[in-house]
Amino acid sequence: MFSVGSTLPDAPGRTGTITTPHGQIQTPAFIPVGTKATVKAVLPESLSDLGAQAVLANAYHLYLQPGPDIVDEAGGLAAFMNWPGPTFTDSGGFQVLSLGAGFKKTLAMDAIGVEADDVIAPGKDRLAHVDDDGVTFKSHLDGSRHRFTPEVSMQIQHQIGADIIFAFDELTTLMNSRAYQELSLERTQAWAARCLAEHQRLTIAQPDRPAQALYGVVQGAQHEDLRRKAARDLASLEIDGRRFEGYGLGGAIEKESLGTICRWVNDELPEDAPRHLLGIGEPEDLFEGVEAGCDTFDCVTPTRVARSSRVYSVRGRYNLLVAASRRDFGPICDECDCYTCANYTKAYLHHLFKANEMVAATLCSIHNERFFVRLVDSMRAAITAGEFAELKTEWLGRYLAGRDSRD
């Protein structure tokens, strides 16, 4: 399902092609997040127009609402949401953290060094509780209890029917102790084997359904030995003749060590399998990830931030709501080729945000998604052209300088 194209001369970065039943993905690629089978505020037609190659939805959210049976009856995720291209689903693993230890807290990416397993969210307040067999969730919608195990996650993701699905894993935070990281990783690895077995069982049991590819998820936090071992073990895992078809790199990762951690992991993973860096990231993180050999990326930032009037430009990110935009009749970014920048001014978008008009979120989400998709597309082109290092230096130089001067 994956073929490598060009590679970087001095780093693991590469271009490639992922083939799915719903089409191909040219990598590296930025995959917009559509948690509940919609990229918030953006029509599928706009997503196509802005160059998105795939969408990533979430098994936990779709399980609670509308229910995987309904997605299944609709003909699967792609048909249900009217997105013709490839789709991914996350396993619900992220919610083990966001509704568990990270409950009501920011997922700090720079809080490393504090070793305290339980300081984050007190156990009694959490909506998710992990044990060795799985996770018990209290629905954030109605408080009802639900149980996810690796098998349940696979069953749900098979029903939802995305082209690429992820193994059910546990995320830790940067604040967890080494001891907890080890324990958690052991659990995640055991779950990976169970996911693979269940995935194989479901695939064989339902031969008429479109093939789905299962990615194993590498955890291990910031520890090199754990990361390498996790990657190695997943790469060698084979159950009933089945292996993972790709790999996800997961976990809360300290920004500064992102590239390093990706290299440890990708060093151990097979070259002919795609690697997805989960939940990353900002432009500077994407450069790190691509250079380190990751192929696909997803992140909520472009849409989440757009809804509160933050937009990206080649000279950094800024807030459209500040007074400076009130009488600025230029586009968000003068080098952008998106629909929004072609047709709308900052002053107009500023007005829409002030007036709390919905289309503001739509227009800015289109812009931000285009910005990220195009950025990673330009990295792909640069790898092919042998100009990645130049692009990184030049692009990031401008972006970071602009960002810093704004502060």
Next chain:
RNA sequence: GGCAGGUUGCCCGAGUGGCCAAAGGGAGCUGACUGUAAAUCAGCCGUCAUCGACUUCAGAGGUUCGAAUCCUCUACCUGCCA
């Protein structure tokens, strides 16, 4: 012209003697957000300032140890009756 009610910080609006620089909204300003409990959340929001000090509740005067709160007059607004 008569009777009644009202005038609070940028706006709306609570507050009827000390716990009031004054609740709560809104607006404004800052900041955060990385496999989305997120069209969300946090902070600031009279002035100067480090605790703290100073000037405020239409205006002027008064009562009181103490007034946004009580009294008098003035100005303006609203309702009902002429």
